[in-house]
Structures are given as structure tokens and as C-alpha cells.
Amino acid sequence: MLIRIxxxxxxxxxxxxxxxxxxxxxxxxxxxxxxxxxxxxxxxSANGSDWVLLNASPDLRQQINETPALGARxxxxxxxxxxAAVVLTGADxxxxxxxxxxRELQPFSIYGxxxxxxxxxxxxxxxxxxxxxxxxxxxxxxxxxSIEGAGRDTGLVVEAFPVPGKIALYLESGASSNNYxxxxxxxxxxxxxxxxxxxxxxxxxxxxxxxxxxxxRLKGAPLVxxxxxxxxxxxxxxxxxxxxTGQRMGxxxxxxxxxxxxxxxxxxxxxxxYVHINNSNPxxxxxxxxxxxxxxxxxxxxxxxxxxxx
Numbered sequence: 001m002l003i004r005i006x007x008x009x010x011x012x013x014x015x016x017x018x019x020x021x022x023x024x025x026x027x028x029x030x031x032x033x034x035x036x037x038x039x040x041x042x043x044x045s046a047n048g049s050d051w052v053l054l055n056a057s058p059d060l061r062q063q064i065n066e067t068p069a070l071g072a073r074x075x076x077x078x079x080x081x082x083x084a085a086v087v088l089t090g091a092d093x094x095x096x097x098x099x100x101x102x103r104e105l106q107p108f109s110i111y112g113x114x115x116x117x118x119x120x121x122x123x124x125x126x127x128x129x130x131x132x133x134x135x136x137x138x139x140x141x142x143x144x145x146s147i148e149g150a151g152r153d154t155g156l157v158v159e160a161f162p163v164p165g166k167i168a169l170y171l172e173s174g175a176s177s178n179n180y181x182x183x184x185x186x187x188x189x190x191x192x193x194x195x196x197x198x199x200x201x202x203x204x205x206x207x208x209x210x211x212x213x214x215x216x217r218l219k220g221a222p223l224v225x226x227x228x229x230x231x232x233x234x235x236x237x238x239x240x241x242x243x244x245t246g247q248r249m250g251x252x253x254x255x256x257x258x259x260x261x262x263x264x265x266x267x268x269x270x271x272x273x274y275v276h277i278n279n280s281n282p283x284x285x286x287x288x289x290x291x292x293x294x295x296x297x298x299x300x301x302x303x304x305x306x307x308x309x310x
Contacts, residue, residue: 006063007038008302011094033286046155060098084149088112109149210263228274
């Protein structure tokens with residue numbers, strides 16, 4: 001199974017279009033140690049020809065153009081795509097907006113939880129993906145589901161599970177002012193398997209806490225891509241970028257006694273990669289003490305174009 005990070009940044013990308021914070025300013029200026037990143041999405045293939053996307057970021061058109069394996073094949077018909085399916089982990093803008101780049105009556109499948117698919121149905125702009133051509137498939141939590149699309153079996157199986165998180169920002173109006181968290185399918189993680197080889201990995205781009213249920217699921221995993229949004233809970237407040245903590249946004253921090261480094265320490269995960277990294281996060285600086293501490297703890301900081309074979 002080949003896994004490619006199409007984008008490793010959180011919403012807004014890196015640099016964010018309207019941000020002059022220290023990290024965004026540094027990467028925009030070409031300062032050594034800073035690498036631009038697009039918004040979070042993964043592509044994977046079990047056979048090298050049929051591809052599945054995990055989330056569809058707003059930068060998807062750019063990501064496809066920068067990934068030859070995802071482009072139209074020169075020996076194919078006038079309209080063709082190796083992308084067989086898109087699997088969604090939530091209804092956040094940075095997870096679903098890229099679907100609009102996949103219009104043009106190209107067959108593929110969209111997989112998501114009922115709550116996520118309901119959000120697509122409630123927004124008529126997504127009807128540019130004609131339901132007669134683009135099939136929307138609901139998966140049940142904890143039930144392995146074969147990923148198919150455009151009449152092709154990709155050889156991959158997805159098992160979705162709820163994780164502690166938060167509903168999308170633009171859907172918050174109906175939520176309790178004191179509780180934006182949810183375990184009802186607003187935020188999910190994925191286990192992706194290739195039955196032919198017995199290989200599997202986990203993708204959890206958004207998570208508010210590693211509770212006992214999630215820890216049990218991830219224990220001993222060969223590979224986990226995990227929420228690396230913030231290094232400290234209040235970093236955006238301290239940098240003057242936003243008056244919100246990471247917990248308010250539904251993201252746990254990398255550092256600290258309640259951070260993901262500490263949470264993963266007893267789990268024995270063989271390979272751990274941070275994705276969905278916010279532009280405020282100091283680990284985006286290759287030479288920062290926070291980056292050194294993260295790598296010393298056995299974590300990798302994901303970047304666009306990073307490839308892993310299982």
C-alpha cells in the first residue's frame with residue numbers, strides 16, 4: 001500500500017493567505033527551515049492505479065496537479081481519473097471543499113458518516129457532483145467497508161470510528177454554548193486496510209483527547225497519522241492570531257501532560273506522523289526546539305509529498 005501526504009497543513013494552509021504571523025511570514029520569505037504546506041489530505045493506493053483520497057481539501061486541484069499519479073492518464077479516454085473514491089472524516093470546510101474541484105461528471109464514490117453526508121445534502125452547491133454519477137455511500141461505525149468507485153474495487157477497506165472532537169465551525173449555531181464536543185459522527189478516525197497484504201494504518205486528523213477507547217484502538221498500530229494542529233493549547237492567543245484555544249476548536253496539543261506525545265507514549269505505535277498542522281505551530285520550523293523535542297519523542301512532522309509504503 002502506497003500512502004502519500006497531499007497536504008499536511010491545517011485549515012488555511014501554510015502560509016495562510018491573510019496571515020503575517022511569524023511562521024507564515026518566514027515561509028513566505030523563503031527562510032531556511034520552513035516548508036510551505038497545503039491543507040490536509042492523503043492519497044493511497046493498494047495497486048498503484050486506483051487511488052482513494054482521505055478528505056478533499058480546498059487545495060485539491062493543486063495537489064492533483066502536483067501528483068502525476070492522480071492526473072488523467074495519457075493513454076486513457078478524453079475524460080478519465082484514477083481517483084476512485086473520497087473518504088471523509090468530517091464536514092469541516094478544509095475536509096469537504098475540495099469536492100467541488102472534482103465536478104465535470106467524473107464517476108467516483110464519496111464515503112462518509114450519515115451526519116457528514118447529510119451536511120453535503122443540505123448544501124445545494126455539492127449537487128454539482130451529480131448523484132447519478134458520483135455515488136454517496138454511508139458507512140457504519142466499526143463495520144469494515146470495501147472502498148469501491150467508478151466500477152472498480154480499490155482493494156482497500158475502511159473502518160470508521162468516532163473520536164472526541166467538535167462539530168464544524170459553520171455548524172455551531174445549533175450547539176450548546178458550553179459543549180461543542182461530539183461522539184455522534186462529527187469527528188471520526190479511520191482504519192484503512194489492504195486485505196491482500198494484511199497491512200493497515202490509522203488516520204485521525206482531528207481529535208480533542210486520546211481517551212481510553214481510542215488508546216485501546218491505536219495500541220500497537222504500525223502507523224498513525226494524527227492531529228498535530230497546535231503545539232500548545234494557547235499558542236494562537238499568545239501569538240495574537242486568534243482568541244481561541246485548541247480545546248475550544250476540538251484539537252488536543254502536541255506537548256504537555258495531556259498532549260498527544262504523552263498520550264501515545266505507552267501505546268507502542270511503530271510510526272507516528274503529525275498532519276493537520278496549524279500555521280502557528282512552532283514544529284513547522286525545522287530548527288526550533290519544539291521540532292527537536294517532537295522528533296526526539298519519536299514523531300515525524302508530515303509534509304506535502306511525503307510517501308510511506310506499507
